[in-house]
Amino acid sequence: MTRLDGVRSRGRRQREEGTARGRRWFRALLAVLVTAAVVVPLTAAIRPRIPAPAPAALAPATAATLDETYAANRANAALASRMAAAHGDRHRAAADRTLAAPSRRLLAFDGRGAGRATEVFGDLAHADRVAVLVPGSDTSLDTYGRFDAGAQALYKRLTRQTGARTAVIAWLGYTTPGTVSTTVITPARADEAAPGLREFVSELRAVTAPDVRISLLCHSYGSVVCGRAAPGLDVDDLVLLGSPGTGADSAAGLRTRARVWAARGADDWVADVPHASVDLLFTTVGFGVDPVSPSFGARVFAAGDGGHSDYFSPGSVSLTNLARIVLGRTTEVSRA
Known part of the structure; x- marks a missing residue:
């Protein structure tokens, strides 16, 4: 066999292996779709709808009305807790009751369905730097504790910096998809969520100081939401964490003035998710280019x-770098 024949043979094997991987990915995709189509509706049917009041009718918050907004949303959460308890759902009642505590600062609350909440940590009206966390799949009022813990960990890390006036916002402003569902592999929920995220950031600018810098930290499916919303977002930094993709082919394709960052932990299973997109029936499945790949063009950090x-684990390399990004200490961010 000549050297040229060897090269051709290796190229043929690589193409065959790529085709085989593609077939395996497609079969796995179909299996997920079929499973989700059967399991998810049945699961939804098993759990009865939890009664809850409509959200408090409030005008957009201003720096002067923040305390009134917080109080009204706490009262709404307390009412939702009582209604859930009367319905026999002790878990939801406890989750709502926790958010109704006097120390909680809720910019928004909706106890209906999976539930939504927007919570502030810190003095929002006087902050120089604000971080907004956008969660991924399976985040709801029932699982809010883990999302809340991440926001608190970041806020505590930020407040260790002398002279920094910061605030962190946990934005559960959309109905996240289930991890085992058809919606988690399509942009449908992200498309629904994007206008709400744009509106929230716009309203946030009306509450905060004129020169405040806003960082958007988007985890998992939340990065798809941020990718969809990016062209209309007035933020300074856009951070993609454990992202399956954004739907864009590159950071430039997000059409944002923000600095685009991306990171993935060494043990994050999302690395094994095919970073591709396929037009299937009436939707797109998958989210395209891997944001930590060189071709995407983000600022990849450790x-x-x-x-x-x-x-957002306390003491982690990731949390340390996220704090540096939020504080604008970008030269100190350790690269992957």
Whole structure:
């Protein structure tokens, strides 16, 4: 066999292996679709709808009315807790009751369905730097504790910096998809969520100081939401964590003035998710180019050895770098 024949043979094997991987990916995709189509409706049917009041009718918050907004939303959460308890759902009642505590600062609350909440940590009206966290799949009022813990960990890390006036916002402003569902592999929920995120950031600018810098930290499916909303977002930094893709082929394709960052922990299973997109029936399945790949063009930073849920773990490399990004200390961010 000549050297040229060897090269051709290796190229043929690589193409065949790529085709085989593609077939396996397609079969796995179909299996997920079929499973989700059967399991998810049945699961939804098993759990009865939890009664809850409509959200408090409030005008957009201003710096002067923040305390009134917080109080009204706490009262709404307390009412939702009582209604859930009367319905026999002790878990939801406890979750709502926790958010109704006097120390909580809720910019928004909706106890209906999976539930939504927007919570502030810190003095929002006087902050120089604000971080907004956008969660991924399976985040709801029932699982809000873990999302809340990540926001609190970041706020505590930020407040260790002398002279920094910061605030962190946990934005559960959309109905997230289930991890085992058809919606988690399509942009449908992200398309629904994007206008709400744009509106929220716009209203946030009316509450905060004129020169405040806003960083958007988007985890997992939340990065798809941020990708969809990016062209209309007035933010300074857009951070993609454990992202399956954004739907854009590159950071430039997001059409944002913000600096685009990306990171993935060494033990994050999302690395094994095919970063591709396929037009299937009436939707697109998958989210395209891997944001940590060189071809995407983001500022890739180190996230340590953590897994998919570890980006906000206290003491982690990832949390340290996220704090540096939010504080604008970008030259100190350690690169992957």
